[in-house]
Amino acid sequence: xxxxxxxxxxxxxxxxxxxxxxxxxxxxxxxxxxxxxxxxxxxxxxxxxxxxxxxxxxxxxxxxxxxxxxxxxxxxxxxxxxxxxxxxxxxxxxxxxxxxxxxxxxxxxxxxxxxxxxxxxxxxxxxxxxxxxxxxxxxxxxxxxxxxxxxxxxxxxxxxxxxxxxxxxxxxxxxxxxxxxxxxxxxxxxxxxxxxxxxxxxxxxxxxxxxxxxxxxxxxxxxxxxxxxxxxxxxxxxxxxxxxxxxxxxxxxxxxxxxxxxxxxxxxxxxxxxxxxxxxxxxxxxxxxxxxxxxxxxxxxxxx
Ligand code: 13P
Ligand code: SF4
Numbered sequence: 001x002x003x004x005x006x007x008x009x010x011x012x013x014x015x016x017x018x019x020x021x022x023x024x025x026x027x028x029x030x031x032x033x034x035x036x037x038x039x040x041x042x043x044x045x046x047x048x049x050x051x052x053x054x055x056x057x058x059x060x061x062x063x064x065x066x067x068x069x070x071x072x073x074x075x076x077x078x079x080x081x082x083x084x085x086x087x088x089x090x091x092x093x094x095x096x097x098x099x100x101x102x103x104x105x106x107x108x109x110x111x112x113x114x115x116x117x118x119x120x121x122x123x124x125x126x127x128x129x130x131x132x133x134x135x136x137x138x139x140x141x142x143x144x145x146x147x148x149x150x151x152x153x154x155x156x157x158x159x160x161x162x163x164x165x166x167x168x169x170x171x172x173x174x175x176x177x178x179x180x181x182x183x184x185x186x187x188x189x190x191x192x193x194x195x196x197x198x199x200x201x202x203x204x205x206x207x208x209x210x211x212x213x214x215x216x217x218x219x220x221x222x223x224x225x226x227x228x229x230x231x232x233x234x235x236x237x238x239x240x241x242x243x244x245x246x247x248x249x250x251x252x253x254x255x256x257x258x259x260x261x262x263x264x265x266x267x268x269x270x271x272x273x274x275x276x277x278x279x280x281x282x283x284x285x286x287x288x289x290x291x292x293x294x295x296x297x298x299x300x301x302x303x304x
Contacts, residue, residue, distance in 0.1 A: 027059045079283060235258055
């Protein structure tokens, strides 16, 4: 089967079997083309709740599929490729954060959505990269413990100086390895280009950016901007999608290293097998754990 034939077969089967396919914007174009919705972590969480289909297939990483299951426990939720995890989500666990909370009992614990379901049970509210500033601003407590991404947390701290934000050492290994020198070199190589970066990048990179935002916010900014050239400081897929939607503009990746192997683990063939019913992993969550974890996801949607 050609890629096009496989896509047509997936589209036919998903209609027949009442399946909704969600794809994070870091997925390849052949997957986003057959998805019912493509977006950033926040958009996927909100849309998953609204999906009318009885089955949802997540093309992304594990915490995203778990978030869908938390919000729609009555739905069958599959992770298209069971090996796709987010290394940042595994950096901190429930016991570690419970111990930190004992040291800082008067802090509100804000968890980036890139965390495990179990860890979310001891957190107060979740945020995504697109909602973090708004939510932290809206919280009544001045003292915030922000986990696990110290780069995103540091960025939020700069936007919300009235809060006292405590950070721990965690973050995205893909974004965090981009250096300030690379940002300066890219700007020198493309002096007319705007630098658009994800807040998971280090402060040294973010300070040279013309725009900082989530994956979807970066795409929207580039699509609406009058500028013609952009350096994209997030996973390589974003520049590739933008090259299709804005054929008259030019997009350069900030670094060739900006490839997330976990986000790239899902293939069109994985999606086909998940739709057929002989692939993917059905997400099962303990009911008590899920009920506790859901509280901070609901709060995120309410405040975001
Ligand atoms: P977004 O919130 O922008 O979708 O980012 C998710 C992610 O994993 C970025 O690396
Ligand atoms: Fe996790 Fe980073 Fe990959 Fe996003 S890019 S899924 S934060 S490892």
